[in-house]
Amino acid sequence: MRHLIDCIVVGAGLAGATIAEQLADKYSKNVLVIESRFNVGGHCYDKLDKSGIRLHMYGPHLFHTDNSKVWNYLSHFTDWEMYEHRALVAIHGQKVPVPFNFVSLEALFPRALADRIESKLLDIFGFDRKINILELRNKHDEDLELLANFIYKNVFEQYSLKQWGFKPEQMDADVVGRIPVVLNHDSRYFQDRYQAVPREGYTQMITNMLSNKRIKVMLGTNFMDIAHLQEGKIYILGQEFRGSVYYTGKVDELAGFVFGNLPYRSLKLQFERINLEYFQEVAQVNYPNQYDFTRITEFKHIQPSESKDTIILKEYPLEHVHGENDPFYPVFNKESRERYEKYAELLHQYKQIILVGRLAEYKYYDMDDVVARALVAVEQAMQG
Ligand SMILES: Cc1cc2nc3c(=O)[nH]c(=O)nc-3n(C[C@H](O)[C@H](O)[C@H](O)COP(=O)(O)OP(=O)(O)OC[C@H]3O[C@@H](n4cnc5c(N)ncnc54)[C@H](O)[C@@H]3O)c2cc1C
Structure with a gap:
């Protein structure tokens, strides 16, 4: 395994895809990407529904950044459709x-x-x-x-x-x-210089990032089912692995939850097809004071479609329970931050493991920030 694979990347979200792409393209490494879901894209996963409306399967994802480096980097893998969120x-x-x-x-x-x-x-x-x-x-x-x-x-x-x-x-x-x-009359949700969505979707952009021949993607495989951490060493299917492991999954899971769960909020996502051309005025309407959901997103406003119907998404917040629903937003407080620090310290003895991304670093990262972080993480690891 050591000769065939130089590095392992756990997770095929935006962090994992950026890391794998850089390792393969810039440093000619053979990379194995291990992803527990049966699709790439992580939280940015999107797909076309039968009437051609692009749905963001984990909630609306609007790309916005002032970071030209990140914008130029991602532009190698996608064309963009300009979109200013309201x-x-x-x-x-x-x-x-x-x-x-x-x-x-x-x-x-x-x-x-x-x-x-x-x-x-x-x-x-x-x-x-x-x-x-x-x-x-x-x-x-x-x-x-x-x-x-x-x-x-x-x-x-x-x-x-x-x-x-x-x-x-x-x-x-x-x-x-x-x-x-x-303090102005500018009703755009973001004021960043670059605001857009990938023309063919995030999943296609991430698929393109992972298309280098040096990258192998293993879907439907939970790293925890094949890996074993012991006394500073990593074993994959019983054999010691000496290469770098870039881990973008939940850090508490990686450490066997020894200090307890890191708290997250989750969402129940309810997509509804409506027999109308448009349902609401803009892509997103928030409902703080009525209903049990927080907001309604209408995807046709983000990327127009010829469809006569429209599709909306209602988001119902709930507590995250490991194994039952997905972790969406870290719940930051003193206790959870201290718990995260304990996990980071514990994993520090595994010099090969590099924690990157929203789950591994227990951070709210926007997409541009996670790409910037992944670019730096690879550069630092390869230099150090
Ligand atoms: C509701 C919502 C809306 C958002 N909207 C925006 C937005 O509009 N604009 C914006 O810039 N950002 C937005 N974000 C943030 C964006 O989703 C993140 O920046 C991005 O997804 C982070 O990528 P990641 O690779 O760190 O994590 P993820 O996308 O979660 O990828 C991690 C991957 O690792 C896999 N994995 C985890 N554990 C294991 C394991 N043990 N073995 C194998 N695979 C594993 C997971 O299945 C997943 O595919 C939003 C986030 C949320 C929650």
């Missing part, structure tokens, strides 16, 4: 842009009050700034507190309760910080 939130019978911005403010507040609040926001924070809800609350100004409380009550509190099972202030500050209030 999302609305349903409040008091109206649908207004989210993140909350001046358009949302003017739609929901009386004109004179909206004007006064906008002037104060611009004076204090400046045009185009993104501030978070907690910052706004800390200003001790009556109008800004009114706005803060309104957004908190109508957008964040119920959404967080549904999404995480916690109030926002019980989460790490960076989770709340990720939900900004934007």
